[in-house]
Amino acid sequence: MKYSTFGKTGKKVSRLGMGGMRFEREFQEKDCVSLIRYAHDKGVNYFDTAPVYNEDRSESIYGRAFSEMDRNTFYVATKGDNALPAEEITKHIERSLKRLNVEQIDFYFLWCVINPSQYKKALEPGRSLEAILKAKEMGMVRHVGISTHMYADDIDEIIDSQLFEFMMVPYNALNFNQRKDALMKASKYNMGTVVMNPLYGGIIPQFREIISIFPERPDRVVEDALLFCLEAPEINIALAGMNKKEMVDFNIAVVEKSEKIPPEAQKKKEALISASKSDMCTSCGYCLAHCPEKINIRSYMEIYNHYQLIGSVRETRERSDWYHQFGPLYGDDKRPSDCTECLACEQECTQFLNITDRLKWIDAHCR
Ligand code: SF4
Ligand code: SF4
Known part of the structure; x- marks a missing residue:
């Protein structure tokens, strides 16, 4: 040891x-x-x-x-x-x-x-x-x-x-x-x-x-x-x-x-790992300052990561509930539905994610 x-x-x-x-x-x-x-x-x-x-x-x-x-x-x-x-x-x-x-x-x-x-x-x-x-x-x-x-x-x-x-x-x-x-x-x-x-x-x-x-x-x-x-x-x-x-x-x-x-x-x-997870959010946070609607993009993308890993809508919804009740989205009244699709976040995303589509998915399947 x-x-x-x-x-x-x-x-x-x-x-x-x-x-x-x-x-x-x-x-x-x-x-x-x-x-x-x-x-x-x-x-x-x-x-x-x-x-x-x-x-x-x-x-x-x-x-x-x-x-x-x-x-x-x-x-x-x-x-x-x-x-x-x-x-x-x-x-x-x-x-x-x-x-x-x-x-x-x-x-x-x-x-x-x-x-x-x-x-x-x-x-x-x-x-x-x-x-x-x-x-x-x-x-x-x-x-x-x-x-x-x-x-x-x-x-x-x-x-x-x-x-x-x-x-x-x-x-x-x-x-x-x-x-x-x-x-x-x-x-x-x-x-x-x-x-x-x-x-x-x-x-x-x-x-x-x-x-x-x-x-x-x-x-x-x-x-x-x-x-x-x-x-x-x-x-x-x-x-x-x-x-x-x-x-x-x-x-x-x-x-x-x-x-x-x-x-x-x-x-x-870390760079190697990020590259190997090229379709997942790595929580770098670079997108956050660019959202005019102040949506907590990183947290929503982490919830979507969960869906990518587990593939279960129910478990992803539970993850989302946890984020809202106890986690980083607690008390945050900005929702994926507030997204105006200005695309500013996607231009900054280090993983080149289609953030707006993922927000729409979360809006449709989670609370
Ligand atoms: S596309 Fe939506 S989430 Fe991204 S910066 Fe614009 S308003 Fe914010
Ligand atoms: S810039 Fe992309 S990878 Fe980084 S936190 Fe935002 S959505 Fe996730």
């Missing part, structure tokens, strides 16, 4: 983190415990969970595994809702400590901040962050970070605030443009960085035949997707949900193979 210094926390964390969200439903608790212990024996020392994962079982499963492990040999990360009154968060932290069977939570995240207004609310007196910082003062929590799904531009403010020692964002070979700048800036500020969804929540392995990260080696798409995250100098930990010992072994073998690469080589890789 390779390890990395987790920003200001100074802790040496494994480059591969174990996610606690995707244990198989039919798994008995003892199977999950055995898997956690297996990963730990193989050198994984960063374990991620949250109160509601796995139908609210994840923290307790980890707690059982931790009771059999030397406390000096692992770190546990869990999370607290960003939208709760302080007293509720305090209760959640107390409950997490109990379930996890530890006296102190190593890394505690202000959880799943999806837009700037949520972030501001979480910072208000009497709300989530106040309670988390208090828990740190009291020794219940060792280090405080934030997990967010916002795009890089909005994350800037969070990094500038220097309130957090580390940050977790979704990041992979299909969406790297959304948050790459934020990860680079965080790393420059010596914040620890964790990426979730390095395999796009399972979509990359599921559709390995159609997603070629590097066209010359389509059979190695999963390995390449993981390497893409592990080789980026600005990333400390790639978090993966692992259901089988073979998955643990595979991921660790990829970590062993990974070497940090210089920014120029990384840029070359």
Whole structure:
């Protein structure tokens, strides 16, 4: 296993983190415990969970595994809702400590901040962050970070605030443009960085035949997707949900193979990937400033990407709903139907996409 210094926390964390969200439903608790212990024996020392994962079982499963492990040999990360009154968060932290069977939570995240207004609310007196910082003062929590799904531009403010020692964002070979700048800036500020969804929540392995990260080696798409995250100098930990010992072994073998690469080589890789996905939006955002109607073209094109990958109208509609309810389209009243077909965006699109047709498709099939 390779390890990395987790920003200001100074802790040496494994480059591969174990996610606690995707244990198989039919798994008995003892199977999950055995898997956690297996990963730990193989050198994984960063374990991620949250109160509601796995139908609210994840923290307790980890707690059982931790009771059999030397406390000096692992770190546990869990999370607290960003939208709760302080007293509720305090209760959640107390409950997490109990379930996890530890006296102190190593890394505690202000959880799943999806837009700037949520972030501001979480910072208000009497709300989530106040309670988390208090828990740190009291020794219940060792280090405080934030997990967010916002795009890089909005994350800037969070990094500038220097309130957090580390940050977790979704990041992979299909969406790297959304948050790459934020990860680079965080790393420059010596914040620890964790990426979730390095395999796009399972979509990359599921559709390995159609997603070629590097066209010359389509059979190695999963390995390449993981390497893409592990080789980026600005990333400390790639978090993966692992259901089988073979998955643990595979991921660790990829970590062993990974070497940090210089920014120029990384840029070359990104260009190759973008070229191989020539009919998909790469979330570069270059079109945005050119739309007179201020339509969030990038987000709509990401929704359409989903349709291209999955091919299911129903699942694309669900994706669109998520974008509106919790994601980057939350509170945005501009719709695809506001498009006047001026074509300014298409002239700027780095992927030369037929944006207007895609907007029409979304207008017809999603809300
Ligand atoms: S074609 Fe539509 S989406 Fe594109 S810039 Fe014009 S109004 Fe905006
Ligand atoms: S310029 Fe094209 S590829 Fe870039 S975000 Fe806009 S639609 Fe996507």
